[in-house]
Amino acid sequence: MYELMIKTSFASAHNLRDYEGACERLHGHNWRVDVFVKSESLDSIGLALDFKILKEKTKSIVEELDHKYLNEIEPFTEINPSSENMARHLFKRLSEGLIHYPVKVSKVKVWESENACASYYEE
Numbered sequence: 001m002y003e004l005m006i007k008t009s010f011a012s013a014h015n016l017r018d019y020e021g022a023c024e025r026l027h028g029h030n031w032r033v034d035v036f037v038k039s040e041s042l043d044s045i046g047l048a049l050d051f052k053i054l055k056e057k058t059k060s061i062v063e064e065l066d067h068k069y070l071n072e073i074e075p076f077t078e079i080n081p082s083s084e085n086m087a088r089h090l091f092k093r094l095s096e097g098l099i100h101y102p103v104k105v106s107k108v109k110v111w112e113s114e115n116a117c118a119s120y121y122e123e
């Protein structure tokens, strides 16, 4: 199995509903995102997927969240914009975006600080 990973980042504001503590109040993060895709095979020139495609697809999805108030954006109008839920959202959106490519999204990590991240993957 081959696995590729790219890193990206974005900035946005959020607040966690029903959370008891500082995160209940409006605040921002410089989120970092690690996207992993996997493939069992390579193409004729030895690539699982052109990094350029992976970067472009990820960028278009991340741009939907960049410099936004996340609580006003679907699906975070209904579910909390926690790092965990954001990782799942990005995983699902990116999986749709790559449906016609010979790779599967294997994991998305969302870092809300230098030392804390949440991952989403499916088994």
Ligand SMILES: [Zn+2]
Pocket (backbone or CB within 6 Å): 014, 023, 027, 028, 029, 112
């Ligand atoms: Zn926060």
